[in-house]
Amino acid sequence: MSFNGKRADMKFYKSILSSIPGPGPISSILLNNRALNGKSKQLIDLKQDINFFRELKLTAHYANLIYCPADGIPPANPNSRLEVGMDLEEFSRTLIVYFKGPELTKDQWATRSTQLVPYEIEQIRPNQLVLVEKEWQNDFLAVHGLVFSAILNGLIARLNAQLPAQRIFFVGHAIGGAYATIAGLTWRIESLLMDSLRKYPQIKFSALKISTITFGAPRMGNVVFARLVNQLLKVQRITYFNDYVPHFPPHEVGNILLEHFETEYWILPSSCECLTEENNGEYSFYECRGFDYGEKNWKHHEFYPKLLYPEGDMIMSGENEECNAGQSIDNVPGDFIHKGPYFGRTNQLPGHPPKQILTDLSIGYLARMGRHASYANLGYCVVNNGIEHLIANDLIVANVVRDLSSRDIIVYFKGDLWTKAQLATRRNSLVPFIVDRLRLNPSLQIDRLWFDEVLSIKDKMFNKIRQFILEENPAIVYFIGHGVGGAYAVISALLWKIETDFDYPKGFYSSSGYQVVTFGQPRIGNTRLAQLINEKLIVNRITHTNDFLPHYPPRKYFVHFLSHHETELWLGETSCECSQDVPQIDGLNLFLCKGYNWERDELSMDNLYPSRVSFGENEECNAGQIISDEDEVPHMGPYFGVTMNDCSNFSI
Numbered sequence: 001m002s003f004n005g006k007r008a009d010m011k012f013y014k015s016i017l018s019s020i021p022g023p024g025p026i027s028s029i030l031l032n033n034r035a036l037n038g039k040s041k042q043l044i045d046l047k048q049d050i051n052f053f054r055e056l057k058l059t060a061h062y063a064n065l066i067y068c069p070a071d072g073i074p075p076a077n078p079n080s081r082l083e084v085g086m087d088l089e090e091f092s093r094t095l096i097v098y099f100k101g102p103e104l105t106k107d108q109w110a111t112r113s114t115q116l117v118p119y120e121i122e123q124i125r126p127n128q129l130v131l132v133e134k135e136w137q138n139d140f141l142a143v144h145g146l147v148f149s150a151i152l153n154g155l156i157a158r159l160n161a162q163l164p165a166q167r168i169f170f171v172g173h174a175i176g177g178a179y180a181t182i183a184g185l186t187w188r189i190e191s192l193l194m195d196s197l198r199k200y201p202q203i204k205f206s207a208l209k210i211s212t213i214t215f216g217a218p219r220m221g222n223v224v225f226a227r228l229v230n231q232l233l234k235v236q237r238i239t240y241f242n243d244y245v246p247h248f249p250p251h252e253v254g255n256i257l258l259e260h261f262e263t264e265y266w267i268l269p270s271s272c273e274c275l276t277e278e279n280n281g282e283y284s285f286y287e288c289r290g291f292d293y294g295e296k297n298w299k300h301h302e303f304y305p306k307l308l309y310p311e312g313d314m315i316m317s318g319e320n321e322e323c324n325a326g327q328s329i330d331n332v333p334g335d336f337i338h339k340g341p342y343f344g345r346t347n348q349l350p351g352h353p354p355k356q357i358l359t360d361l362s363i364g365y366l367a368r369m370g371r372h373a374s375y376a377n378l379g380y381c382v383v384n385n386g387i388e389h390l391i392a393n394d395l396i397v398a399n400v401v402r403d404l405s406s407r408d409i410i411v412y413f414k415g416d417l418w419t420k421a422q423l424a425t426r427r428n429s430l431v432p433f434i435v436d437r438l439r440l441n442p443s444l445q446i447d448r449l450w451f452d453e454v455l456s457i458k459d460k461m462f463n464k465i466r467q468f469i470l471e472e473n474p475a476i477v478y479f480i481g482h483g484v485g486g487a488y489a490v491i492s493a494l495l496w497k498i499e500t501d502f503d504y505p506k507g508f509y510s511s512s513g514y515q516v517v518t519f520g521q522p523r524i525g526n527t528r529l530a531q532l533i534n535e536k537l538i539v540n541r542i543t544h545t546n547d548f549l550p551h552y553p554p555r556k557y558f559v560h561f562l563s564h565h566e567t568e569l570w571l572g573e574t575s576c577e578c579s580q581d582v583p584q585i586d587g588l589n590l591f592l593c594k595g596y597n598w599e600r601d602e603l604s605m606d607n608l609y610p611s612r613v614s615f616g617e618n619e620e621c622n623a624g625q626i627i628s629d630e631d632e633v634p635h636m637g638p639y640f641g642v643t644m645n646d647c648s649n650f651s652i
């Protein structure tokens with residue numbers, strides 16, 4: 001990023017870099033004279049800091065994303081060893097820049113040569129005392145202009161959309177973490193300059209929260225570079241147990257001392273025998289503060305005159321021998337530990353069961369769920385059974401019937417049967433969720449096609465429901481559907497709930513008087529719509545093993561983040577959680593899969609989201625499965641003994 005070489009710019013850079021006092025070479029004698037004047041490790045209960053946990057989960061996802069060619073972004077520079085992607089996380093308005101570097105084995109790290117050079121910023125004379133790994137700095141400089149231009153364009157685009165970004169995260173795993181740190185530090189210095197020159201007056205760079213989050217990152221510079229990072233950049237350096245990569249390059253390169261910077265957060269996995277509330281369930285999570293080298297060591301060493309380090313000024317190491325730095329890596333096999341896992345695969349709060357197997361399945365419950373599945377199948381079989389009162393157009397089939405055995409009213413739906421190939425190329429479009437006579441928040445976004453289809457039959461369908469209610473007060477009104485029919489069921493129930501609350505006196509018709517049951521339903525809108533559904537409706541969203549349809553439409557749609565609503569009931573594979581006396585359904589267990597809550601903090605104080613946003617997806621259940629290659633299996637079930645679109649043994 002060029003600033004035209006102005007002398008004022010040069011002086012500004014120099015003032016920043018020259019303000020960081022620094023030694024030069026250092027004798028290894030200090031390695032044997034460390035003074036642990038700082039804090040030791042401190043156990044962190046992530047359940048008490050949901051915003052921090054959310055950041056860790058989010059950034060771990062992006063650190064992994066670039067390893068996945070199908071989902072990641074191509075390299076910014078195809079000729080470079082560095083790969084980089086950028087995305088906007090809508091909920092907290094965070095711009096995320098994520099990096100990937102070359103993958104090295106433990107043996108390759110052990111034999112790799114390290115060369116340190118002065119840390120440099122474009123067109124500025126480097127400070128000779130601030131040393132960084134040459135290869136990684138050169139990799140970053142090769143894409144520096146391209147990456148930072150993309151960040152600026154992203155910030156300006158968000159301003160034009162009147163939804164300015166509030167944070168920038170630089171994220172990476174292993175050498176990608178080294179790139180992320182160099183990028184974050186360079187952006188921090190250059191943004192200070194841009195603010196001082198008002199180069200982009202529409203952007204207030206000083207108001208942006210800049211953070212770097214790394215996972216298993218190596219050492220990347222000398223103690224003075226670590227000091228510069230500590231002074232200018234907020235870093236969360238995540239390490240896992242005895243991962244070997246943070247131990248490289250070695251502490252000494254020639255006669256130069258390399259150190260990590262602060263702050264390390266260390267994951268210590270727990271064994272099955274020691275799962276407790278105190279250790280966050282699956283692992284212990286520690287904040288590991290570094291320590292000061294003793295003042296005496298610095299003041300009286302020939303390379304560190306008192307002029308460089310005034311009285312009482314300490315040099316801080318970001319390493320703590322009680323955490324990753326103190327673990328033996330001699331017997332660490334391959335890259336097993338290096339890959340994590342970092343916070344598991346689930347988006348659950350630590351200590352909260354990721355999924356709960358349902359063991360008390362009564363005969364009545366199973367019969368009721370089987371009946372719901374039969375009604376979901378009725379849309380496929382209605383032609384063969386002569387059911388009257390059919391409501392339909394080209395794409396949607398719905399019907400309102402009485403269940404004579406229970407006095408319930410059943411509204412069931414059928415939609416088009418989509419294949420994986422059709423969904424992958426489907427043109428998704430979101431529109432504001434608007435209800436007649438009511439003014440709702442325009443941030444509620446819903447799938448255009450499915451919303452229009454429901455609106456086309458809404459009046460006829462609702463009139464039929466009201467007619468049945470007046471004729472005989474029902475016990476419950478059920479909205480039921482399979483696949484896209486499930487999407488129609490949820491949309492119809494939400495419209496019914498909102499309109500009846502508006503038209504009838506409070507308490508005239510209790511919200512518990514109608515429920516929604518869907519089978520293999522796709523996502524229907526953004527997270528704000530999912531939150532509204534959670535507030536207004538009781539939904540049993542049933543999914544089957546690795547059914548593909550609940551994975552569509554994709555989670556990301558331009559600036560929108562799509563999510564399912566609560567509550568998922570997953571028909572999943574038998575696991576070690578099961579005992580022989582747990583009932584099975586078609587050879588599968590039934591799991592209750594609760595989603596998770598994100599608290600709004602000061603970084604997202606806007607009107608898009610309420611104080612707590614609840615997401616109905618759980619990656620221990622359907623959302624975390626590798627989806628089936630087949631279009632019908634397991635999307636068609638069986639669900640509680642009913643296979644959808646199979647009318648050979650149809651019954652109600």
